[in-house]
Amino acid sequence: MIPLEYYLIVSAALFSLGLYGLLTRKNAINVLMSVELIFNAANINLVAFSRFVGGNLEGQVFALFVIAIAACEAAVALAIVMSLFRHLKSVSLEGASALKG
Amino acid sequence: MESLAPRILFWFFAALMLGSALIVVHGRNLVHSAFALLATFFSAAVFYAFLGADFLAGAQVLIYVGGILILLLFGVMLTNRIFDVNLRTETFQVAPSALVAAGVFGMLTLLILKTPWRQVSLVEEGPTTEKIGSLLVTTYLLPFEIASVLLLVALLGAAMLVRRRSDL
Numbered sequence: 001m002i003p004l005e006y007y008l009i010v011s012a013a014l015f016s017l018g019l020y021g022l023l024t025r026k027n028a029i030n031v032l033m034s035v036e037l038i039f040n041a042a043n044i045n046l047v048a049f050s051r052f053v054g055g056n057l058e059g060q061v062f063a064l065f066v067i068a069i070a071a072c073e074a075a076v077a078l079a080i081v082m083s084l085f086r087h088l089k090s091v092s093l094e095g096a097s098a099l100k101g
Numbered sequence: 102m103e104s105l106a107p108r109i110l111f112w113f114f115a116a117l118m119l120g121s122a123l124i125v126v127h128g129r130n131l132v133h134s135a136f137a138l139l140a141t142f143f144s145a146a147v148f149y150a151f152l153g154a155d156f157l158a159g160a161q162v163l164i165y166v167g168g169i170l171i172l173l174l175f176g177v178m179l180t181n182r183i184f185d186v187n188l189r190t191e192t193f194q195v196a197p198s199a200l201v202a203a204g205v206f207g208m209l210t211l212l213i214l215k216t217p218w219r220q221v222s223l224v225e226e227g228p229t230t231e232k233i234g235s236l237l238v239t240t241y242l243l244p245f246e247i248a249s250v251l252l253l254v255a256l257l258g259a260a261m262l263v264r265r266r267s268d269l
Binding site for chain 2: 001004009010013029033040046047048052054055057061064067068069071072074075079080092
């Protein structure tokens with residue numbers, strides 16, 4: 001059986017990659033993709049802890065809720081990106097510096 | 102000595118996941134990034150299957166690959182000119198971000214290796230769908246209902262946000 005630490009390290013690497021993308025990307029959709037990477041890293045952690053530390057299914061239920069919230073987040077964030085694109089004719093985050101539309 | 106096959110599979114999918122995640126965050130082409138994200142999500146589903154979470158692996162494929170990824174691709178297609186073959190995307194402040202990400206990874210790894218995890222030895226195997234289902238309507242009934250309301254609100258909010266001004 002694969003030990004717990006391996007899962008945690010792979011998920012930490014995935015989290016760091018997501019963080020890197022979050023900080024470097026200019027395109028709003030790419031930033032969203034990086035956020036999804038971070039969600040997946042957190043989910044792998046939850047499921048790994050659910051199996052190795054908790055020994056029950058609580059972590060899996062939590063991960064299921066995270067997936068549901070991620071779907072909400074993607075839908076609303078993409079709607080915001082759409083209206084941003086309609087206003088600015090681009091999805092570059094550098095242009096989006098004002099809250100007022 | 103346990104068999105080697107699970108270990109090889111684990112590291113293969115770990116490499117696939119991290120390699121495609123690297124393309125997602127560092128690729129030049131937006132559509133390439135979206136398809137690399139597909140490989141990342143699938144590898145995460147394989148990890149769930151490794152961890153005995155069969156229902157979650159199915160949900161991951163259904164919701165992430167079938168829902169969120171398609172949504173992101175729609176976003177790519179609607180916010181860029183489709184006939185523009187190379188949808189370029191830029192990066193900036195690469196060096197400090199790489200430093201921060203590497204620092205976070207180093208600290209997390211140190212933390213993971215130093216911590217004495219209190220592991221349980223007995224793990225019940227078998228399908229999890231029925232147990233998760235009964236947990237959702239007993240212990241986690243309130244979060245379940247709140248999640249459904251949240252989904253409804255997100256649906257209405259997203260529809261309202263993308264509506265054109267003339268429809269008001």
